[in-house]
Amino acid sequence: MNSYHMTPGQFREQGKKLIDWIADYYEEIEKYPVLSQIRPGDVFNKLPAKAPAEGESFDTMLTDVEQIIMPGITHWQHPGFFAYFPSNTSFPSILGDLLSSGLGVQGMIWATSPAATELETRVLDWLADMMALPADFRSAGKGGGVIQDTASSSALTAMVAAREKATFFVSNRKGVQGKLTAYVSSQTHSSLEKAAKIAGIGYENLRVVAVNENFAMDPEDLRRQISADRQSGNIPFFVCGTIGTTSSNAMDPLRKIGEICRHEDLWFHVDGAMSGTALVCPEFRYLADGMELADSFCFNPHKWMFTNFDCDCFWVADRKHLIHTFSILPEYLRNQATESGAVIDYRDWHIQLGRRFRSLKLWFVIRHYGSEGLRHHIRQHVAMAHEFAQWVQSRGEFELIMPPPLNLVCFRYRGSDEHNMQIMDNINQAGECYFTHTKLDGRIVLRLSVAQTGTESRHVDKLKKLLLAEIEKIRN
Amino acid sequence: MNSYHMTPGQFREQGKKLIDWIADYYEEIEKYPVLSQIRPGDVFNKLPAKAPAEGESFDTMLTDVEQIIMPGITHWQHPGFFAYFPSNTSFPSILGDLLSSGLGVQGMIWATSPAATELETRVLDWLADMMALPADFRSAGKGGGVIQDTASSSALTAMVAAREKATFFVSNRKGVQGKLTAYVSSQTHSSLEKAAKIAGIGYENLRVVAVNENFAMDPEDLRRQISADRQSGNIPFFVCGTIGTTSSNAMDPLRKIGEICRHEDLWFHVDGAMSGTALVCPEFRYLADGMELADSFCFNPHKWMFTNFDCDCFWVADRKHLIHTFSILPEYLRNQATESGAVIDYRDWHIQLGRRFRSLKLWFVIRHYGSEGLRHHIRQHVAMAHEFAQWVQSRGEFELIMPPPLNLVCFRYRGSDEHNMQIMDNINQAGECYFTHTKLDGRIVLRLSVAQTGTESRHVDKLKKLLLAEIEKIRN
Numbered sequence: 013m014n015s016y017h018m019t020p021g022q023f024r025e026q027g028k029k030l031i032d033w034i035a036d037y038y039e040e041i042e043k044y045p046v047l048s049q050i051r052p053g054d055v056f057n058k059l060p061a062k063a064p065a066e067g068e069s070f071d072t073m074l075t076d077v078e079q080i081i082m083p084g085i086t087h088w089q090h091p092g093f094f095a096y097f098p099s100n101t102s103f104p105s106i107l108g109d110l111l112s113s114g115l116g117v118q119g120m121i122w123a124t125s126p127a128a129t130e131l132e133t134r135v136l137d138w139l140a141d142m143m144a145l146p147a148d149f150r151s152a153g154k155g156g157g158v159i160q161d162t163a164s165s166s167a168l169t170a171m172v173a174a175r176e177k178a179t180f181f182v183s184n185r186k187g188v189q190g191k192l193t194a195y196v197s198s199q200t201h202s203s204l205e206k207a208a209k210i211a212g213i214g215y216e217n218l219r220v221v222a223v224n225e226n227f228a229m230d231p232e233d234l235r236r237q238i239s240a241d242r243q244s245g246n247i248p249f250f251v252c253g254t255i256g257t258t259s260s261n262a263m264d265p266l267r268k269i270g271e272i273c274r275h276e277d278l279w280f281h282v283d284g285a286m287s288g289t290a291l292v293c294p295e296f297r298y299l300a301d302g303m304e305l306a307d308s309f310c311f312n313p314h315k316w317m318f319t320n321f322d323c324d325c326f327w328v329a330d331r332k333h334l335i336h337t338f339s340i341l342p343e344y345l346r347n348q349a350t351e352s353g354a355v356i357d358y359r360d361w362h363i364q365l366g367r368r369f370r371s372l373k374l375w376f377v378i379r380h381y382g383s384e385g386l387r388h389h390i391r392q393h394v395a396m397a398h399e400f401a402q403w404v405q406s407r408g409e410f411e412l413i414m415p416p417p418l419n420l421v422c423f424r425y426r427g428s429d430e431h432n433m434q435i436m437d438n439i440n441q442a443g444e445c446y447f448t449h450t451k452l453d454g455r456i457v458l459r460l461s462v463a464q465t466g467t468e469s470r471h472v473d474k475l476k477k478l479l480l481a482e483i484e485k486i487r488n
Numbered sequence: 489m490n491s492y493h494m495t496p497g498q499f500r501e502q503g504k505k506l507i508d509w510i511a512d513y514y515e516e517i518e519k520y521p522v523l524s525q526i527r528p529g530d531v532f533n534k535l536p537a538k539a540p541a542e543g544e545s546f547d548t549m550l551t552d553v554e555q556i557i558m559p560g561i562t563h564w565q566h567p568g569f570f571a572y573f574p575s576n577t578s579f580p581s582i583l584g585d586l587l588s589s590g591l592g593v594q595g596m597i598w599a600t601s602p603a604a605t606e607l608e609t610r611v612l613d614w615l616a617d618m619m620a621l622p623a624d625f626r627s628a629g630k631g632g633g634v635i636q637d638t639a640s641s642s643a644l645t646a647m648v649a650a651r652e653k654a655t656f657f658v659s660n661r662k663g664v665q666g667k668l669t670a671y672v673s674s675q676t677h678s679s680l681e682k683a684a685k686i687a688g689i690g691y692e693n694l695r696v697v698a699v700n701e702n703f704a705m706d707p708e709d710l711r712r713q714i715s716a717d718r719q720s721g722n723i724p725f726f727v728c729g730t731i732g733t734t735s736s737n738a739m740d741p742l743r744k745i746g747e748i749c750r751h752e753d754l755w756f757h758v759d760g761a762m763s764g765t766a767l768v769c770p771e772f773r774y775l776a777d778g779m780e781l782a783d784s785f786c787f788n789p790h791k792w793m794f795t796n797f798d799c800d801c802f803w804v805a806d807r808k809h810l811i812h813t814f815s816i817l818p819e820y821l822r823n824q825a826t827e828s829g830a831v832i833d834y835r836d837w838h839i840q841l842g843r844r845f846r847s848l849k850l851w852f853v854i855r856h857y858g859s860e861g862l863r864h865h866i867r868q869h870v871a872m873a874h875e876f877a878q879w880v881q882s883r884g885e886f887e888l889i890m891p892p893p894l895n896l897v898c899f900r901y902r903g904s905d906e907h908n909m910q911i912m913d914n915i916n917q918a919g920e921c922y923f924t925h926t927k928l929d930g931r932i933v934l935r936l937s938v939a940q941t942g943t944e945s946r947h948v949d950k951l952k953k954l955l956l957a958e959i960e961k962i963r964n
Binding site: 014015016017018020021022023024026027028030031032033034035036037038039043048050052053054056057059061062063064065066067068070072073077080082083084085086087088089096099100101102103104105106107109110111113114115116117118122123124128130131133134137138139141142161163164165166168172175183184185186187188189190192201202203205206208211212213214215216218239256259314320321322336338341342343344345349352354355358361363364365366368370375376378379380382383384385386388389415422448449450456459465466470 | 490491492493495496497498499500502503504505506508509510511512513514515524526528529530532535537538539540541542543544546548549553556557558559560561562563564565572575576577578579580581582583585586587590591593594597599600601602603604606607609610613614615617618628638641644646650651660661662663664665666668673677678679681682683685686687688689690691692693696724734735791796797798813814816817818819820821826828830831839840841842844848851852854855856857858859861862863865873888924925926928935941942
């Protein structure tokens with residue numbers, strides 16, 4: 013039969029070319045401006061308005077990648093990337109993901125590719141062990157772990173499971189009937205608000221708990237708000253605490269929040285999207301004190317553990333809540349393994365049905381680095397951030413907003429908000445570094461997030477120099 | 489600084505080895521049994537209970553892939569894979585996905601990597617053109633397209649946007665207050681029921697509309713049920729029609745359903761997860777007659793368009809409903825491009841915040857094959873399915889349940905349900921082919937889904953021989 017497929021031989025040739033292209037990219041990445049400098053429409057307008065009728069060569073495509081796509085890339089893997097939260101990766105992860113693409117299997121249920129389910133269960137057990145998570149989070153206990161795409165999906169999954177538990181599964185059946193209230197702090201990630209909307213809770217029923225001077229949730233205010241809601245006839249059902257908020261890396265007091273949740277019978281979700289990675293190091297585990305009171309926890313190896321997007325690890329203390337909430341079994345997916353009850357069908361642990369073999373890349377990363385190798389690099393990032401914070405404190409021009417618990421430093425120039433934004437924009441536009449801002453207590457604050465795979469002290473030192481040069485410009 | 493990272497040199501070496509490994513896999517794929525033959529726990533128990541403390545070599549990992557993982561793989565890319573719906577892929581797609589892993593960028597908003605947004609917009613416009621979708625679905629119109637992970641997520645996105653439109657955004661604010669009713673047929677994909685649960689609608693408020701003898705939705709029953717709901721004080725808000733249901737590839741009458749939706753002011757979502765691909769061919773576009781009445785449509789290039797999972801294309805006729813429903817703008821994501829209104833921020837078009845650069849693989853696939861190459865292979869799959877259906881009809885042992893509109897054939901042996909299951913299980917366990925069953929009108933029906941990238945007539949012919957041999961066994 014006539015065929016337009018690329019042959020294995022062509023794949024060998026082009027694949028190896030692309031491997032070299034990627035290796036070259038990392039070797040030369042510092043030649044690119046970190047933040048893309050194009051204007052809206054620049055890429056779109058260079059692409060033809062219609063798809064080609066006849067096939068094109070891979071070489072043409074790779075040339076277009078270089079000429080059209082690359083100028084529109086903001087280089088998240090550049091060692092001068094200090095913006096937002098990281099999304100770091102590593103070569104072993106890229107290879108694991110390539111293998112996943114190559115095998116092209118579906119892990120929606122055990123039967124559709126048993127290895128995809130069983131490797132995922134094992135690797136999530138490994139991580140639970142490496143991070144000293146509570147025994148209930150292991151597959152040998154009542155709970156277990158699953159890979160989700162993002163912490164947003166984990167938050168939604170947790171909130172819906174909590175909603176069902178609180179309504180005795182009536183909301184799944186009859187729909188939400190109002191009155192349910194959930195609790196976050198003003199610093200909780202925006203995905204929780206999005207989840208409250210999607211899950212039919214409503215953002216007005218998402219209570220915003222006060223924070224202390226370090227932007228951590230105030231448990232007394234949480235207790236007060238839950239009590240006020242009960243008195244008004246509302247049904248409190250869910251609290252989200254955070255290990256390392258996005259704005260300022262604030263650490264919520266998990267034990268105190270967890271005790272309130274146990275007492276009040278509320279689902280306690282812990283979001284450790286970036287900072288959860290630090291639990292791999294024993295010296296940072298004090299941040300997770302009280303985790304045994306949590307019903308669910310997530311962190312993202314695709315942020316700070318050298319595993320490329322998407323890879324969010326989500327654990328529950330009791331998997332039956334997920335299965336009761338999300339299980340659906342149409343005839344065309346029925347099979348003996350599922351009916352035996354001896355296997356995990358991960359489709360019942362999240363929103364989607366189809367699922368990629370994502371544990372491969374995580375397995376490759378953990379095995380390549382070993383737990384000691386991972387600890388080494390996490391500690392290096394924290395050390396670089398702390399060194400930068402000390403430098404900020406040693407300079408009269410700057411104010412350190414709070415001592416950084418881990419690898420995110422919040423600071424500001426002792427000038428106006430406009431000055432701070434101008435410093436940031438100028439440095440970002442010059443292209444050697446890229447960092448971003450937030451607002452804390454109504455003021456613009458600059459954020460340095462140190463977590464790129466290739467970041468070394470010299471990259472942080474470069475930023476120091478650029479900051480001083482910008483201040484010099486403002487003063488003159 | 490001491491480093492545990494894999495070097496670019498090591499990546500070149502191991503990456504090329506892995507490219508060869510994948511090429512070998514496809515060249516030798518027919519040596520594997522399609523359906524994995526392991527028992528629950530076989531993979532899990534071969535993996536160490538704890539992560540290694542020290543790093544391991546890539547060669548060790550690849551050996552474990554071969555010895556531990558491969559026996560637990562069900563080979564979705566095997567040309568004898570006729571099960572479920574396909575999840576086909578191709579070498580250009582694997583390369584596009586590798587490039588995406590290698591660049592490791594985040595496309596959550598335009599500013600975080602403009603090319604990721606703009607390529608996606610362009611490629612979805614290409615597809616809208618290739619499939620003759622309505623003008624409103626193009627980015628130049630009021631709507632536009634976005635890549636989601638799965639059709640499940642698209643269904644949830646559409647249902648929540650519909651819910652907000654119907655409640656004038658009150659449900660996002662105050663939560664769902666009951667009374668909302670949605671409509672599907674008994675053949676609609678289970679993800680719609682899951683979406684109704686997650687979105688706080690409740691599965692009792694998901695009305696199941698009757699189907700005709702070809703399992704297509706009966707528009708008169710839809711009209712009756714909407715009317716009955718209005719009389720009961722309910723608020724009908726959403727209908728899902730399907731191009732090619734999962735069980736039997738039934739085609740809902742989109743125009744009639746769409747006219748009812750317009751008249752009743754309900755959101756009309758069209759799910760073409762697998763069969764939508766056929767719209768690339770002009771001769772199959774009659775299946776989409778009435779699409780201009782739809783508010784949203786999705787299909788999965790990761791099913792039947794040689795693009796590896798995950799890649800679901802989702803279009804809306806009016807993007808403002810998505811943005812009003814899902815938009816969230818925390819300070820730390822504020823930027824000039826977003827505030828100018830001149831760019832698309834895709835985070836507001838779906839559930840998640842973070843997003844992978846998935847348009848690369850789709851771009852590579854479309855450019856490698858060209859629209860004519862894609863048409864050629866889609867037509868080949870349909871032709872093979874039709875040839876098989878004719879064979880079924882020509883044999884007295886079998887019953888063809890209905891003429892296949894595209895590439896899915898539903899048939900049964902003229903014997904008991906147990907006989908049919910036994911035939912299927914025996915063939916699947918032997919390993920040369922893998923196909924699955926469903927239940928239609930209370931009877932077990934066998935399904936042949938012809939859509940694997942490498943499937944040729946000889947693979948379908950092999951299945952014919954195996955079927956006859958099993959029947960021979962039953963008769964003796």
